[in-house]
Amino acid sequence: MGQSNNSNRGTRHHIVPRSRGGANGKNILIIPQRIHEAYHIIFGNLTPEEALEFLKIVFLGKGRKKMKKIWKIEELTELQLKLQLETLGVKKKEMKDDKK
Numbered sequence: 001m002g003q004s005n006n007s008n009r010g011t012r013h014h015i016v017p018r019s020r021g022g023a024n025g026k027n028i029l030i031i032p033q034r035i036h037e038a039y040h041i042i043f044g045n046l047t048p049e050e051a052l053e054f055l056k057i058v059f060l061g062k063g064r065k066k067m068k069k070i071w072k073i074e075e076l077t078e079l080q081l082k083l084q085l086e087t088l089g090v091k092k093k094e095m096k097d098d099k100k
Contacts, residue, residue, distance in 0.1 A: 011036045017045050020084075043080070050083040 010030040016022030031039075043051040057079060058071060 009033050013039065016047050019045060020047065044077070046080055046083060047087065050080075050087055053083055054079060 009032070011033045013029045013031050013036050014022045014024075015027050015029060039051075043054060046054060058076070
């Protein structure tokens, strides 16, 4: 039993999500539908840089004295949102610095 053709069909994936200011053009990858769905299940609306930070924290225990072995879904969701807010804060600071 193989996977259905729909899961192998290519779909557009925005590297920087449109909802976070990502444009079309070079910001788009064509990837299999199943990979696209898996990315968003795991990483939600994270950018690639945020997704890497998410993986470091979850799997390597970055910033913790002891790695947390069992994550609750709510904690993972909170971590995603925290990473997005940190990125937003950095961008706001950069915008302020540019105006000086």
